[in-house]
Amino acid sequence: MKFICDDNLGKLASYLRILGFDTHFEENIDDDSLLKTASAEKRTLLTRDRKLATRIHPYGILIIEDDDPLRQLNFAATELNLKIDPSNLFNRCSKCNEICRIVNKDEISDEVFPFILKTQAVIKQCPSCRRYYWKGSHYKNILKKLISSIPEEALTSSWPDF
Template sequence: MVTATFRFYEELNDFLPRERRRREFDCPCARAATTKHMIEALGVPHTEVELVLVDGESVGFDHLIANGERVAVYPKFEALDITSLLRVREHPLRHVRFVADAHLGGLAHLLRMAGFDTLYDNNFDDREIAAISARDERIVLTRDRDLLKRRNITHGCYVRALKPRQQLHEIFGRLDLAGSIRPFSLCLDCNAPLHALAADVARSRAPPSVRARFTRYATCDICQRVFWEGSHWRRMRDLLDEVVGTATATPASE
């Protein structure tokens, strides 16, 4: 058995008991314990961690903790480029895409509205979500801390907000998504690409009141729904403008 000193920063403290938040504390560790093992044993999912410093040096999750070491654990940095320091993950994700757990259906729809490929099924269990994340290199979105501790999940985000609108604000701020949106490019229900539909074809599939007012349409090849820029579209557009404006003006911090 060895003893190391730990300190967690910013929102990572939310996962700790109150007596360990925002302060250094000593903790016994098994002789073969890695930083990943101890971080998760203390209650923090490894997917929430962006940087680990041991005695001031950046290390990976596989670092074996030695007696007397000081371990500082950091979440995502919003205002400081630390790319050259990062060692906790072998590869970054090439594309931002998500898989959401059963509690985040509303958020999944809003992310699709913003153009982010987001898999969601109310019947997905934790094992399926972890397998999908590993297979497709998807970021797991969840309110289940234990799910994020699964070994095969490399990228994940614990969602703190309770309402979909606030969740969208949170995810945009934490993952810096504002510059990557492609609004209304995916079907909200199917997660499939939308494509333009000729007005003469769309009019045969749209209500008379819509045919009289709109000339631009889109459709999904899976569900065959037809979309137009009506009042619902304008409300979604306003929400996206609000979220993007907030994320750009004020980087999120916990």
């Protein structure tokens, strides 16, 4: 399942990306472009805008009412019966939606702190924004939030260790 989030749902879009879902998000996108992209790319539309629900979209529209991004995620996972594989966490850049690549640590020694290189088995990089991802404190914080908000029925494997 692929998604497109309206521009009120940026945080939800990044959680969906972190969970591995291909999610389109663009700031200040207008309603017509939102629906056009959703149809062209076969994406389910997630929106806070009730009036959009009156428009016809073949790949489905889910109206999100909650303000809180983690409760939004819980709602979407339940309503859309999402299947989430936690072994896919952080494979996709939360900013760009691109699939990250595992990098050769020898090649990034001048870009990443030596402590990180020494303590992390795997470091990934987004091919678009060049941002690095590893299992540091940021990862742990997000993982905790995801564990507390994703319904257990949605999981296809268990959560990774901290």
